[in-house]
Structure formats: structure tokens, C-alpha cells
Amino acid sequence: xxxxxxxxxxxxxxxxxxxxxxxxxxxxxxxxxxxxxxxxxxxxxxxxxxxxxxxxxxxxxxxxxxxxxxxxxxxxxxxxxxxxxxxxxxxxxxxxxxxxxxxxxxxxxxxxxxxxxxxxxxxxxxxxxxxxxxxxxxxxxxxxxxxxxxxxxxxxxxxxxxxxxxxxxxxxxxxxxxxxxxxxxxxxxxxxxxxxxxxxxxxxxxxxxxxxxxxxxxxxxxxxxxxxxxxxxxxxxxxxxxxxxxxxxxxxxxxxxxxxxxxxxxxxxxxxxxxxxxxxxxxxxxxxxxxxxxxxxxxxxxxxxxxxxxxxxxxxxxxxxxxxxxxxxxxxxxxxxxxxxxxxxxxxxxxxxxxxxxxxxxxxxxxxxxxxxx
Numbered sequence: 151x152x153x154x155x156x157x158x159x160x161x162x163x164x165x166x167x168x169x170x171x172x173x174x175x176x177x178x179x180x181x182x183x184x185x186x187x188x189x190x191x192x193x194x195x196x197x198x199x200x201x202x203x204x205x206x207x208x209x210x211x212x213x214x215x216x217x218x219x220x221x222x223x224x225x226x227x228x229x230x231x232x233x234x235x236x237x238x239x240x241x242x243x244x245x246x247x248x249x250x251x252x253x254x255x256x257x258x259x260x261x262x263x264x265x266x267x268x269x270x271x272x273x274x275x276x277x278x279x280x281x282x283x284x285x286x287x288x289x290x291x292x293x294x295x296x297x298x299x300x301x302x303x304x305x306x307x308x309x310x311x312x313x314x315x316x317x318x319x320x321x322x323x324x325x326x327x328x329x330x331x332x333x334x335x336x337x338x339x340x341x342x343x344x345x346x347x348x349x350x351x352x353x354x355x356x357x358x359x360x361x362x363x364x365x366x367x368x369x370x371x372x373x374x375x376x377x378x379x380x381x382x383x384x385x386x387x388x389x390x391x392x393x394x395x396x397x398x399x400x401x402x403x404x405x406x407x408x409x410x411x412x413x414x415x416x417x418x419x420x421x422x423x424x425x426x427x428x429x430x431x432x433x434x435x436x437x438x439x440x441x442x443x444x445x446x447x448x449x450x451x452x453x454x455x456x457x458x459x460x461x462x463x464x465x466x467x468x469x470x471x472x473x474x475x476x477x478x479x480x481x482x483x484x485x486x487x488x489x490x491x492x493x494x495x496x497x498x499x500x501x502x503x504x505x506x507x508x509x510x511x512x513x514x515x516x517x518x519x520x521x522x523x524x
């Protein structure tokens with residue numbers, strides 16, 4: 151009886167102590183400069199993206215740093231100026247730098263603050279041996295293989311662009327000309343589109359603990375079996391960067407702080423120090439690490455016949471076609487688009503229609519075929 155009585159008390163305590171937890175949103179006046187990109191020592195363009203951090207409570211999710219003066223400088227006083235091609239993006243075409251000297255990034259913002267990265271040696275990136283994938287039970291795992299026969303690289307980073315061909319749930323063969331519904335021309339078709347995405351995960355690899363500088367099947371990204379990306383055809387363009395041990399440590403810490411937090415067993419977030427500094431205020435936190443290296447790339451394609459036939463694509467919308475006995479409401483469409491006529495006897499009785507998002511693939515992509523598509 152004693153044990154039962156004790157258990158009852160404990161149960162009441164646990165239930166009675168439950169209180170709603172409504173944490174207040176932490177607001178901060180921090181406005182850290184974020185610097186993304188590498189100094190590309192080869193023939194491809196150097197692209198530097200500048201932005202500012204925003205509060206989690208802010209309605210603004212992107213804050214590009216505009217109207218800055220951005221240059222690449224060598225320790226031999228050579229200067230190369232980048233042009234702002236769109237808000238926050240600064241670009242210069244192939245620099246073809248002397249790999250025997252050091253380089254840094256110089257940023258002068260519109261509020262007269264100057265930021266300098268440390269001078270960095272140019273790392274020569276070895277070619278990518280292959281980009282492959284394995285089909286698992288519910289997804290595809292993409293991976294990269296590479297090696298440096300001179301054993302000089304040891305630390306690697308990758309990022310990528312994804313492109314895939316997909317289609318809307320329903321195909322529309324008619325379009326409004328303002329007065330009636332007419333047959334779509336080939337240029338007006340909105341069934342097949344191309345989507346694209348840039349990597350948001352940090353992909354790293356190291357052979358520092360190995361005798362040979364070899365990276366074998368290093369994971370890059372995963373694609374779910376239900377994803378539209380592999381419904382028709384998918385392509386990934388992988389970029390490979392050779393980085394220093396210091397840069398590798400920075401990216402490992404950033405990965406832990408941004409991707410691996412979320413449970414009580416994860417590491418505590420820490421301040422992440424890169425190699426970029428405010429000249430007049432060295433204590434200011436700047437997010438980013440600028441490396442100087444040549445860049446290697448490789449593109450592969452995955453087609454639907456390379457994945458199990460049993461895999462079924464799950465569309466992002468629930469889509470059902472409706473019948474309209476009159477097309478008057480579809481001549482000036484709002485939330486629905488006509489797809490096809492339906493018949494009662496020899497003559498069309500009306501048109502089928504479906505919500506715009508279920509018919510118009512251009513809401514999530516473009517009908518223009520990429521120049522590299524094959």
C-alpha cells in the first residue's frame with residue numbers, strides 16, 4: 151500500500167507542475183556582415199555574396215549588402231575590382247591568378263566600414279574523380295570521389311547547383327484570349343518546367359588521418375523517393391574546393407552550429423571566428439571565411455529509369471479537376487485554369503479546370519530549357 155500511495159503522489163506532482171511554456175522571441179540589434187564565396191584563382195568568375203544577419207522575429211529574411219566596393223588584393227599590391235551585378239552579389243571574370251603569391255578580400259561598405267580577410271595561399275584543387283549515387287530503400291544518396299596524388303590537399307569543401315525537370319499535375323491545352331478559350335501554342339504550354347536549387351548544407355571531407363589523400367564516397371546530398379526532382383530527370387553540378395586546415399575548422403564549427411543543433415544531446419552553439427575582420431573594430435563579429443583556390447566542377451544526370459519503378463512522386467498540392475458547364479468563368483481566370491473540354495455527346499459541354507498551382511508549373515519553375523540540358 152505504501153508503494154501505491156507514493157506512486158500516486160508522484161503522478162499528481164508531474165501533472166500539476168505542467169505549465170504552458172511561451173518563450174519570448176529574442177530580439178537583437180546585431181547586424182553582422184555575412185561574406186560568402188571564394189577567391190577563384192582559375193579561369194571561372196569569382197562571385198562574392200554580401201548580406202546582413204536579421205533577427206528571427208523579423209519579417210525580412212534576406213538583407214543584401216548593397217553598394218559596397220569589393221576588391222581582391224595580392225600581397226604584391228595587385229588589385230582586382232568586383233562589380234555588383236545584382237543586390238549583394240559582386241563578380242569579376244576569370245582572374246587566372248599567380249598561385250605562388252597570397253590574396254585577400256577588401257570590402258568597403260556604404261557606411262564607410264572596411265573589412266579585410268587574411269592573406270591566403272592559393273590552394274590547387276585536384277579534379278573530381280566522379281560523382282555517383284546509391285539507391286536506398288526510400289531515397290538516393292549522392293556522393294563524391296576525389297584524390298590528390300601529391301597528398302597536398304587533405305581538406306575539401308563542396309557546394310552544388312541542382313536542376314530538375316518536372317511537370318504540373320494536370321496539363322492545360324486551352325488558354326483565354328480575353329474573350330474565349332483557344333488552343334495553346336507551344337510557347338504557351340505550362341505543363342513541363344525546370345526547377346533549380348543551390349546547396350544550403352555544408353559539405354566537407356578530410357583525408358588528414360589517412361595515409362593517402364583519398365576521399366571515397368563522401369556524402370553530398372540525399373533525394374527522397376517521393377521527390378519531384380527524380381520524377382523525370384535530375385542534374386547536379388558539383389563544385390570542389392581545396393581549403394586549409396584553418397578553413398576546415400571554421401566550416402566544421404559552422405556546420406555544428408547551423409545544421410546539427412536541435413536536441414539536448416547536440417553541442418552548444420559557440421561564436422564562430424572566420425578570417426574576415428573590421429579594420430576599425432576588430433572585435434566585431436563577421437560571418438565567413440575567404441579561401442583562395444582553383445575550383446573543379448563535375449555534372450551528372452539521373453533519369454527516372456535509374457530509380458525503382460515503384461517510387462511514386464508526391465506533389466506539393468492536393469489537386470482535383472472540376473467540371474465547368476460554362477467557360478465564362480474561365481475566360482478571366484482567377485484561382486482556376488481550364489485544362490480540357492469534356493463532352494456529352496458529339497459536342498463539348500464545358501471545360502475541366504483545376505487550381506492554378508496544379509496546372510501552371512511556372513509558379514515553381516521555368517519552361518526555358520537550360521543550355522546544359524541533354
